[in-house]
Amino acid sequence: MSTSVVEREDSGSGALTGQVIAAVTAHIHANHLAPGDQLPSETALAAQLGVSRTVVREAFGSMAALRLIDVGTGRRARVSAIDRSVLALVLDHAVHTDQISVQQILDVRRTIELRTAALAALRRDAADAARITALAVAMREDFADAQRVMEHDIAFHETIARTSKNPMFALIVGSFHVVTRQTWPVGWNSRANDAERWHMIEGHEAIAAAVATGDPRAAGSAMAAHFDYSVKALVAAGIT
Amino acid sequence: MSTSVVEREDSGSGALTGQVIAAVTAHIHANHLAPGDQLPSETALAAQLGVSRTVVREAFGSMAALRLIDVGTGRRARVSAIDRSVLALVLDHAVHTDQISVQQILDVRRTIELRTAALAALRRDAADAARITALAVAMREDFADAQRVMEHDIAFHETIARTSKNPMFALIVGSFHVVTRQTWPVGWNSRANDAERWHMIEGHEAIAAAVATGDPRAAGSAMAAHFDYSVKALVAAGIT
């Protein structure tokens, strides 16, 4: 375990804690650890680095919050797979503290999701396409239950992002769900009538069809139309 | 201070710690706290929630790691402004643990930065445009010092993202710098000769000119050309 300091982003904690974070990070990199690989125990690491267990716990806790590692009672920390929750928390916080607006997030979503739809059309296999289509079908079938339509809608976008086969797109799209859960009902309820709600579902069906066909241009266009329609509804509902 | 549990993303910590995180988050939301606003002290919060100071420290530590709050010796925690370091850490970790490739990041960058360039052209004021142009000029002037060219290059892209006036774009683009610092020298060194390096700098100048002119279409095209050229160089250098 190297204690050399690797210059990197500051973690926002104390000096010793920061040093332990750097040391653990260096250890992960130097040993090419992958998700699931174990780290030394808190006690061993404290002895090794000449700090108290408290400091190691602080460091591990910070790294766990960032989902760089995975901690749990009774077992040693392990390197973690990236997940959407970090960015989701950051976005939720940013919206609640008026640092980012919902419309700004939608602009980012539109930018990214036109690309993920096109990539999904290019890179999908038959199972991917079936999964995306099934979600559009589920939206139609669960029309009477807005909560379920919303869950299908969120899963639809995330599945397309996953089908882009670019985990960073999946990560970013996956982070929208917390904010989406707060705004989606407003958009749904703001529709003047059921015909408009059906129109939104038809937009999803068009995206799914383009992905299934393997047509990236059509997929991107369908996604653009969907976003433009949805943004208009949210603006009309007063979400800025 | 409400102790009600707000359903949200799990923080990766213990049960009590998670509850304190939820309580603090609820407090921030319920009181419409903005960046800079103070939170209760660790000791007061521990008494209020009926847990030990250790647990509050764990919760605050996690929230600080996520840059939701800002902690420091001798003073109470405050609500924090969002910053790029969280996503930067996540990306760096993802690359080092082979969860995201550099090429995948570049695809995301291209998608986003074509949009930020176009928005910057639409939304820039004279000072913005001057700032962007100055960075392109600095790249040319510091040509003999690769390290400085790289810093100007990174600042160039971040300034454009900021000029998009969408903080989420700025956040995402700002997160690339750690990984970029690791790959940029490879790309620069992989160029066959100085003529190719000048060509890259001319690409930046073209973007700056389009932004200054206020032409979003030209800005997007120039940014696309820049990325396509840079991606080719990194691929040729073996970065996948």
Add this chain to the structure above:
DNA sequence: TCCCTCAACCTGTCACACAGGTTTGTTCTT
């Protein structure tokens, strides 16, 4: 070979203590 038990290991939480930093209020000087 599979299942159960148990010992060793491990983390989450608690209480207490101390070093060093920040904030606030009061007093003094200009």
Add this chain to the structure above:
DNA sequence: AAGAACAAACCTGTGTGACAGGTTGAGGGA
């Protein structure tokens, strides 16, 4: 009246020791 200096109160970062409860792996028995 405004600014500077000082001290007390408040506050966080780190350390120590303890205990409750969970995980893991080895050994033994069916």
